Each structure stands twice: as structure tokens, then as C-alpha cells.
Amino acid sequence: MELNTIFEENGWTEDQKLLWCRDADDGLVTDRDAARLARMHHEIEHGFVALRDIGRAVSVFGSARLPESDASYVAARELGRRLAAEGFAVITGGGPGLMEAANRGAHDAGGTSVGLTIELPHEQDTNPYVNLEVNFRYFFARKLMFVRYASGFVTFPGGFGTLDELTEALTLIQTAKIRHFPLILTGADYWKPFVDWVSTRLVGDGLISPQDLDLMFVTDDLDEIVELLLQYHSKRQDLRHDTAPQRPLP
Secondary structure, rough: OOOOHHHOOOOOOOHHHOOOOOOOOOOHOOOOOOOHHHHOOOOOOHHHHHOOOOOEEEEEEEEOOOOOOOOHHHHHHHHHHHHOOOEEEEEEEEOOOHHHHHHHHHOOOOOEEEEEEOOOOOOOOOOOOOOOOEEOHHHHHHHHHHHHHHEEEEEOOHHHHHHHHHHHEEEHEEEEEEOOOOOEEEHHHHHHHHHHHHHHHHHHOOOOOOOHHHEEEEEEOHHHHHHHHHHHHHHHOOOHOOOOOOOOOO
């Protein structure tokens, strides 16, 4: 059976096609790489063009599964509103749950509400509060946009996707691939076991340096979150002082 037919019948995403190869000499996959590279180029270029004029922005991460009644949804919506009121665009993955909440808050305040949506095996609808949607087929291209256009990250409780975005940002900052901007964990009770594990095992076993703990801020105070982001964005305008505001973990 022709390979594209197999892909279509099984609903494969572009990421699945990219990462699937039966062996190193699988011409059925590799002979399509030129077209695939062209799509990647187009997707990255499209993201650059779509987002280049959004101004200062904050990427907000969190679970797609938490309902409107959850306290984290209420907090994410209020944070989105406050960020938009301060002139920040709010960038999320554009899906439901806490992504919807942050977009909704930005929408409430009349701000720029960005959804970087992604092709998934099980379709996930874009939430109705996004007023600038950029759709991606490749996770790596989407992740680039989360980082490139943000003055900071705010991470609410979430699952594997949220942890992936959090740890990738930590790695980029630790390895100096990006300048150290605020990476804020909100939902202190939720994140405490993670922070404790990082402190006791990663630092304790010598796998990271003690100062790496300073890459994360933990707070449930929305005023403090906004102030940290404003401080950093102000300093970011002068590359000579491009360092994140320092606040120790509790």
C-alpha cells in the first residue's frame, strides 16, 4: 500500500510522519524530506510574520483539562486580564482549560490573545477567546514561537505538555540559549513536590548547580507575577542589563 494512503487512513500528524522511519534506508520516508523541509521553512516563516508585530508578550502554560470552576482557571483568567491591561499580549496553546482561561482574560481586557494551535491525532478545538491564531503542524516550530516572542513564562498546573514546556524553557535558560527571563510557577501547592524533587535529587545528587534553582520563581500572588514581568521587560529594552529580576524560591 502507498505510504501516503497508510498515513491518511490512520490519521497521522506531520510530527508522526517526520519521526517515523522503519530503517535508515527507508526511501519511502526520506524521498519526501525535501518537501517536508519546505513545509518546515514555510511554517516557521509564517509564525515570524504573524507574530512580529505583537509587541511585548507573555507565554502562559497549563492544563487543557481543568474546568471553568477550578481555582486555577479563575486565576489564569484574571492573570490574562491583568497582563493585557499592562499591554502584554497573552500567548497560549490556544486550546481549552487553562489556555482558554488566560486567553479569555486577555480578551476580556481587549488585549491581544494569541493561540499557537497544533495538529494533534485527536483534534482539539481552538478556544473562542483567541483573536490571533497561528496553526502549526510541527511541535518544534510552535515551541520556537512560545520562546521568541515572550518576555517571560507563567506556568500553571498541567500534565506532560506543560512539564515539557517548563523543562525546555529551564534548559534553554540554563544553557544560555536564551537570556534568563522570568519563569514563574503558580499554584504553589501543585508545584511544591516538583520543586522539592529538583532541590533534593537534582541539586542533592549534583546533577544541576544550586544556583539553577534561581531559574524558577514560585508564587500565587498575581500582583507579584505582573510586577516581575514588568521589571524584566523594562530591563530587556537595554541589552546591557538583560537579566531577570531575582526572587528566591520560598
